[in-house]
Each structure stands twice: as C-alpha cells, then as structure tokens.
Amino acid sequence: MAILKVARLGHPVLRQVCPPVPRDEISTPEVQRLFDDMVETMREHDGIGLAANQVHVLLRVAVLEIDASPRYPDAPSLPLLELVNPQVTPLGEEQESDWEGCLSVPDLRGLVPRFHRIRLQALTRRGEPLDRELEGWPARVVQHELDHLDGKVFLDRMPDLTSLSFLPEWLRYGSDE
Ligand code: NI
16 A cells, blocks of 8 residues: 555646546456555545545545544544445535535635535445435535545635635634634
8 A cells, every 4th residue: 555645736636527437447456556545645644535636546536534533533433435436416405514624725724515415326446336325524525525526626615715724723713613
C-alpha cells in the first residue's frame, strides 16, 4: 500500500468529471490497489472521505470512513465504505447546514447546506451492489465525495462565503455555530 499525494485546490484534476469504472475492471489489480492506497491515504491524513480525482485518478471511485477522526471528533461513526460508481438520490426536500472541510482545501471550514436524507447506490470494490439510506453527517460526507467526482468542491456549494474560516480561527470563534 502507498500513501498518495492529495491534489490541492487549483489543480485541474479536481475540476474534472470522473468517468465510471467499467464493471469488468473493478476486480483488476489496478483498481483494487487504488482502493487500498486511497484508504491508506485517507487514514494517514485523518480524512473521513476521499475521491479518486483527489489522488489524481480519473475514475468514479470514493472511500469513506468516519471513526472518531481528530479532524471531526463529534461525528457519528460510519464503517468503511468503498464505492464504485456511486449515485445519490435525495430523500425529501429537507436540507441542513453544517461545517465542512476538505483535504484538497486544507485548513478551511465553511457552512454548507446538504440534503438531510439520501439514498446511496453504488457497487462495492467486490462488484456487489450496495443500496443504503443515510441521514445526517454520513449523508453529508457522501454528498461531499460525490461532488468531487463531478469536479465540484464544498466551496461551490456555499450560498455565501461569510462563514469561511481558517481552522485555528474556526476553533476559536466559529465552531459552535
Ligand atoms: Ni473533499
């Protein structure tokens, strides 16, 4: 396994739309290794999600894991999800705003509205179908990672930028909003 370099905002790869993984390529050593490396990279950086284009690979692949990350100590846990070609459908109209950050936008936090409940459909890294309903923080992280796969970052989803904060200032002034 390897720790991969994470693209930062301004690198064009973050603005590209990732094409689907052909179903018969999921089991190839290249794709399986990509999953191993993305999980390793996410954990190394205390991330809770990572999309393939964040590590310079243009494939519709994302990993998520919420496990008492020091970057998000209050987040409810979510066991490791390794997703191929994920799709999200909002369930209901309800949205809520909460703070997000991103390994590709280091040291910034901003308030982002997201759908409260979603249906997540994807294939697993073993090519098995996954179909789940998620709400709250896990639903938020899924929406954040799927945005990456469409070339979007959380800043694009902020209706206004007045909440945008550097991490030390956010910890001092903004985190309890
Ligand atoms: Ni991100």
